[in-house]
Amino acid sequence: MTEIIDGNAVAQSIRDDLATAIDQLADAGHTPTLATVLMSDDPASETYVSMKQSDCEEVGIEALDIDIDPDADAAKLYDTVSDLNADEDVNGILVQMPVPDHVSDRQVLRAIDPRKDVDGFHPENVGRLVAGDARYKPCTPHGIQKLVESAGVDTEGKEAVVVGRSDIVGKPMANLFIQKAPGGNATTTVCHSRTEDLPQKTREADILVAAAGVPEMIDGEMVKDGATVIDVGINRVDADNDKGYELVGDVEFESTKEKASAITPVPGGVGPMTRAMLLYNTVKATGLQHDVTVDLP
Ligand code: NDP
Secondary structure, three states, X not given: OOEEOOHHHHHHHHHXXXXXXXXXXXXXXXXXXXXXXXXXXOHHHHHHHHHHHHHHHHHOOEEEEEEOOOOOOHHHHHHHHHHHHHOOOXXXXXXXXXXXXXXXXXXXXXXXXXXXXXXXXXXXXXHHHHOOOOOOOOHHHHXXXXXXXXXXXXXXXXXXXXXXXXXXXXXXXXXXXXXXXOOOOOEEEEEOOOOOOHHHHHOOOOEEEEOOOOOOOEOHHHOOOOOEEEEOOOEEEEOOOOOOEEEEOOEOHHHHHHHOOEEOOOOOOHHHHHHHHHXXXXXXXXXXHHOOOOOOO
């Protein structure tokens, strides 16, 4: 029987388990606070931000919601980040991507105080992750580590194949898999749009992470028997329903399920974990900033 990895359930258990750390912070007089900054009128970005805020409220993290007109000067965003860096009541800062074309996303990420960079995208935090001394693991790959662990899969010595090399998913995922640490020690291959003979690479994978953003590009023919398949993709495709679209992953679920020993669905797999690990990083950040030792899940 193939295990369908329930990301909603694993995310809920992470949220439940964060209560201990949040209580420890409360005992020391601190409430974790996450500032979300939205400079966009894209409905998907608005939805992501509002979901992150309601997640915060559910676990007892304060959410500070800052909206910036997408037509405003880039300086407005940098000034906002600078104010949040200086605000001692703010522990985590998340600037929702993408930002408008006239703003440099790279410059924004560098402007965030690395101690408050709960996305883990600041170069200092990227460097620490690569060096095996992660401060904040980026939320999506960290969530994937937790999902793989929840399925009872030990990564040590396994062949891990990551399809995609973005800064937010593919690269940090590969970096976590190669660390000499729990959830790592995998022999890791990173594939991308220039990879020759992708199916030959994916068929080698004991653990396959699909993060290309191409609807259902991985099918059962590309997967080894017994593999653990993690589908990161969230793609809108036209559908004959009220919304006019549906969400599909990068993995063709039915044919892949026949081969895999465990697989994440879309939706309900990686997505909820990305959100849960943001809460985790915000709580961790609060402990680090106030020098309070917290027990994290
Ligand atoms: P990017 O577009 O930044 O990166 C996609 C990567 O996939 C690139 O490295 C690209 O290669 C590679 N790629 C594209 N097409 C192919 C192909 N045909 N064969 C092999 N490699 C290919 O995407 P993200 O990493 O930001 O996101 C990936 C997907 O994950 C998206 O669907 C996104 O919506 C989703 N996502 C989901 C999250 C969640 O929480 N569930 C969180 C973040 C993202 P190259 O570098 O050569 O261009």
